[in-house]
Amino acid sequence: MHYIDITQQKIIDAQNIHYEYMRYVIKKKLNGKYFTEPKPNPNIKSIHIVSGIHSEVKRFLNVEKNLRKVLVGTPEELDSIKSRFTTKKEIDSIKRLFDYEMWIDYNPKSTYHFYNAYDLAKNLDIPTCPYCNRIYTKTVTNPTKITRPTFDHWFPKSKYPLLALSFYNLVPSCNICNMGKSNDPFSLNTHFHPYHKSVNPAEILSYRFSFDYKDYSSFKFKIVPDNTFSEKSTKAFKLEDIYKMHEDEIVDLRQIRDVYSVDYLEMVKKKILLNHISEEEIYRLAFGVHIDEAKFDRRPLSKMKKDILKELGII
Known part of the structure; x- marks a missing residue:
């Protein structure tokens, strides 16, 4: 196990790209044609508004500081908002906006073809699993998308779907650690998080x-x-x-x-x-x-x- 140093420039650059691209997609899904900022990447396809989003969810995510916290907030900030929405309708809205399965699907027709799990893994360039330090987790994308690490959701996406695409909740890891870790509840003051180092x-x-x-x-x-x-x-x-x-x-x-x-x-x-x-x-x-x-x-x-x-x- 080893901490991932978030002061490294490559981590900072990867975080900034993640926020810029994911923010644009979520804003488009929330507001459609009423969100008029230019595309941050020319390869972004047309993104349509997602209808039926719960009003509280839409209001919360349209506040810039809230959306930033969701997408690139520190582990402590994620912990503070993970249970922000609890009703069935709110959760349904969150799952449609933060669709992890769509993000990891490398499909030319996908919304996330311009930026997906392969891109984040390559930008992070973390070559071994931070949990076990046993297995290489290098990303190979040439000539095609060949291999990448899995992404462990430290805060489980099944329980906290709001954090399904959060930068500091996507831990590049080997499949064994991702699938084999304990199902016991984790908290930042009791269990290791690669991006969080306590002062205690x-x-x-x-x-x-x-x-x-x-x-x-x-x-x-x-x-x-x-x-x-x-x-x-x-x-x-x-x-x-x-x-x-x-x-x-x-x-x-x-x-x-x-x-x-x-x-x-x-x-x-x-x-x-x-x-x-x-x-x-x-x-x-x-x-x-x-x-x-x-x-x-x-x-x-x-x-x-x-x-x-x-x-x-x-x-």
Whole structure:
């Protein structure tokens, strides 16, 4: 698990595009020909007004600050408005305006052909799942739309349809984490959200990978959380269970420890690479992952390997 740094320029740019394009579509659906602003993208097709929208929903979304909060509000802001509409007619209106299934349908005739799930995934460029850091979530769009991450709705869209297309409620993730996470209710002060980092130390994700073993060829992963927040978060995404398939990695690292001792990286540097590259590059070449926490999202298994390497005394 790792936080997604919302100060990164690519995240800010992706957010701005999401707001500009989605705002235009929603405004058109609400007001039709009475919304006369120019198209922000020439590839936008004709968008017709959605009839029968509940008056309270229309009034709320036509207030600019409200629509902005829905589309690009922070996780805290989304939490504050998630239950804004509760009646059957209001919910029906919301579902017709914020149609997630239409947005993920890459169809040349779709309203969202000019901007859809593939575009957001590509703009974000988050290469590994922020929940498990096990699986690549890279987006490939050439020559056709080939693959992209799934989008997890941290606030479930089935319960909170108003947030179905909210930028900070669309977490690019692997299918296993998206489909396999716990159905228990999440809240920002009890469970990890990739875009939310609390100022309260008790609500910050902090854990490490460790292991138990019967002998030198039989290891079992375990997660050691530093607080209740981290314990609930790692259990919700079943990290200990899903990492069982990677227990052979511990065997490999242990063999390095036994064969080459704790001086393995120094040996690689002096005997093979002749001091021509940095310590960080040596680590990446030796273990295939990044040592810098800020780059954990660039390579799968980065956190796990660093934690195990530290426990083994290799770094």
